[in-house]
Every structure is written in structure tokens, then in C-alpha cells.
Amino acid sequence: MRILQQAVFIFIIIIFLAAIPAIIEINPLEKNITWNLSQMDQMYVEFIRELARGSLGTYQLGGQVRYIAADITKNFFTSFSILLVGVLAAVVTGLLFGLFLSRFTVTRIINILLNILAAIPDFILIIFSLVLAIKIYEVTGVRMIAFRPDAGALNTWFPMMLTAIAPTLYMFKLIAVKYYQTSGEDYIRTAVSKGMPANYINFQHVYKNIEPFIIAELTKVVSLAIGNLFIIEYLLNVPGVTKFIFQSNQFQPITIGLFSMLLISLIVYFSIRIVLYLFKRGLIYE
Template sequence: MRILQQTIFIFLLIIFLAAMPSIIVINPNELNIFFDFSHLGKLYGQFITELASGSLGTYQLGDQVRLISEDIKGNFMISLFILLIGVLAAVIIGLLFGVFLSRFIITRFFNMLLNILATIPDFILIVFSLVLAIKIYEVTGVRIISLRPDAGALNLWYPIVLTGIAPTLYMFKLLAVQYYQTSGEDYIRTAVSKGMRVNYINFQHVYKNIEPFIIAELTKVVSLAIGNLFIIEYLLNVPGITKFIFQNNEFQPISIGLFSMLLISLIVYFSIRLLLYIFKRGFIYE
């Protein structure tokens, strides 16, 4: 019952957000903004009718009216790939430097770098990274980004890096704190006093106690990546799912885009959960 209530609430919230551009009206005579809810019933009715008929509806692309179902697959896969690799990299880097490599000197320099980056807002960090990429091209002639939507890998790897920055910062700080707290527990001191190797202790004792914190914070990690993805796909002209959200104010493509983004976040979340489960079953002794 609770899951059903959450599903209904999320559905209603998404279609309401998708309808916002349609219900916000600007009065040119009085120069004010007001809300016109008279079209909501019609919009919702058309949306449900389209889905019931097995169609996702249409959207306007320049002078063309195109079917969403014909164009959305490629955009969906691009956004899914960027988000999945970005979040996966954040988890792996967080585990490596926050737990398994935390005793090495290089981790201290990595920690200092992340502390500096953590003080900069995400949007400023993304814009600064774009400016840096342009400067590198001007000085060296090496193109590391492209604003063309058909640039292939050149239009993907940099968005992946930028998408993973905020989740990596958050995951590393979280795991670093949890690692030092766990390392002070009596059972860890007992394991050290028995002469157990550090890697064995990290795998068999520390990780098992840190894993619940990773799973609990995974939703926030994914949400941070999604927030950056909206900005990055728009600024870098990435042909992702946000194309349907930003390119016009039509209710149908915006709602489909938002639902697709929700589906992408769920796929990424459960994919990371599955990988963590496989890692635990393969390397951790129960």
C-alpha cells in the first residue's frame, strides 16, 4: 500500500510539473504572471489517451511533427549510459580512495583536491570545466569536447566526467568519514592485534559495516548525478532525454521526458545495487 501511494504521488507530481509551462500565462497588458488551470483536464486526458492507445504522442521539432516513440530510444540510451557510468565511477572511486587505498599518501592529496572542489558549487564547476576545455583547445589544438549532437564519443566522455563529479565528492567524503569511524571500533582493533592483513580487514570487516551506508545514500548519489545531467546535456548539446524537456513547452514531450528520467534513475539505482551485491558475494565471506 505504501509503494502504491508513493507511485501515485510521483505520477501526479510529474504530470503537474510537466504542465507548468502550459498553465503559467503572461498577461502582456498588465505585465504580470498568473496560473490558468482550465487546460489541465484536457492535457491529462490527452496524455492518458495516448498512453492507453500504445503511443507516446508527438512533439514539435522545427517545422516537423515527429513521433516521440521514434526518437526517444537513442536519447534514452545516451542519458542512461552517461548517468550509469558517472554514478558507477563515483561509487568505485569512493570505495577505492575512501576505504581500500585510504592508508596511502596519495589519498591525502586526493582528499585535499576533493575538499577544494567541494567548496565550489556544481554549476560553477561545470561552467569552469567547459571554459577549461575550450582553453585547452585554443592552446594545444586538442579537441576534448564537442557541441555537435552527432559527435559520438567526443560528445559523451566529458559529460560523463562532469556528471560524476558531484556524486564522487559526496561518496568519497561519506565513505572516508565512515571508514575512520569504523576503524576505531573494538572488533577492528582486535583484528589488527591478531595480525590480520589490512586488505583482509578492509574487505571482511570494514566494507561489510560500511555497505549499509552506501546503499542508504545511493538515492542521493543518483539524484546529484541527475541534477548535473540536466545542466550538462543542455550546455553541451548532448542528444539525451532532456532534449524532450527543454526544447519546447509542450506537455506531452515534457511529461515523457520526466518519466523517462525517472525510469533511468531507477535502472541506475538497481544496477548499482546489483553490482554491489555481486561484489559482496564474490569477495566478502559471510
């Protein structure tokens, strides 16, 4: 019942957000904003009517009117792959440097660097990365980014890296803090005094106590990646789901884009949960 209530609430929020560009009107003479709520009923009825027909509706791209169903699949998998790789890279990097490699000197240097980067807003880091990639191309001729939607791999791997920035910083700090807190517990000291190997202690004792915190914060990690994805797909002209949100002020494509992004985030979340479960079942002794 609780899940059903949350689903209904999310549905209402999404369709309301999608309707905002159409119901807000700006009066240039009086220089004020008015809300034209009378259109909402018609938009909702038309949205449900399109779904009942088995159609997702149309959207306007430049001077063309295209069917959403014809383009949504490719765009969906583009955004999904970028988000999945970005979140997975954040979790793996956080575990490696925040837990399993934390005792090495190079990790301490990386920790200092990441703490400095964590103080910089995500948007600034993304802009700086784009400028750096352009400068590298000017100096070496190596192209790392492309602003064309048909650029192939250049539209995927660099956005994946940028999407992973904020989640990686967050995961690394979270795991590093929990690692140092857990390392001071009595059972860890007992394991060290018995001469157990560091890797064994990290796998069998430390990780098992840190895992609940990782799972609890996984929703925030995914949300950070989604926030970056919106910025990156817009700036790099990536043909993802956000195209339906940014390139049109129509209710139908914005709604489909938002629901698609919600579905992507749920799939990515449960995919990471499965990866963590397989990791625990395969390498952690129960």
C-alpha cells in the same frame, strides 16, 4: 500498498510539473502571472488518449513535428549510459580512495583536493571544466567536447565525466568519514593487534559495516548525478532525454521526458545495487 501510494504520488507530481509551462500565463501589460488551470483536464485526457492508442505523441523540433516514439529510444540510452557510468564511477572512486587506498599518502593529498572542490557549487565546476576543455583545445588542438548532437563519442565520455563530479565528491566524503569512524571500533583494533593484513581488515570488516550507509545514500548519489545530467545535456547539446523537456513547452514531450528520466534513475539505482551485491558475494567472506 505503500509502494502503490508512492507511485501514484510521483505520477501526480510529474504530470503537474509537466503542465506548468502550459498553464502559466504572463500578462505583459499588468506584469503579473496567472494560472490557467482550465487546460489541465484537456491535457491529461489527451495524454491518456495518446497512450491508449499505443503512441507517445509528437513534439516540435525547430520547424519539424516529430514522433516521440521514433526518437525516444536512442535518447533514452544516451542519458542512461551517461548516468550509469557517472554513478558507477562515483561509487568505485569513493570506495577506492575513501576505503581501500585511504592509508597511502597520495590519497591524503587527493582528500585535501576533493574537500576543496566540494566547497565549490556543481554548476561552477561544470562551467570551469567546459572552459578548461576549450582552452586545452586552443593550446593543443585536442578536442575533448563538442556542441553538436551528432558528435558521437564526444557527446558521451566528457558528459560522463562531468556527471560523476558531484556524486564522486559526495561518495568520497561519506566513505572517508565512515571509514575513520569504523577504524576506531574495538573489533578493528583487535584485528590489527592480531596482525591481520590491512586489505583483509578493509574487505572483511570495514566494508561490511560501511556498506549499509552506501546503500542508504545511493538514492542521493543518483539524484546528484541527475541534477548534473540536466545541466550537462543542456549546455553540451547532448541528444538525451532532457531534449524533450528543454526544447518544448508542450505537455506531452515534457511528461514523457520526466517519466523517462525517472525510469532511468530507477534502472541505474538497481544496477548499482546489483554491482554492490556481486562485489560483496564475490570478494567478501560471509
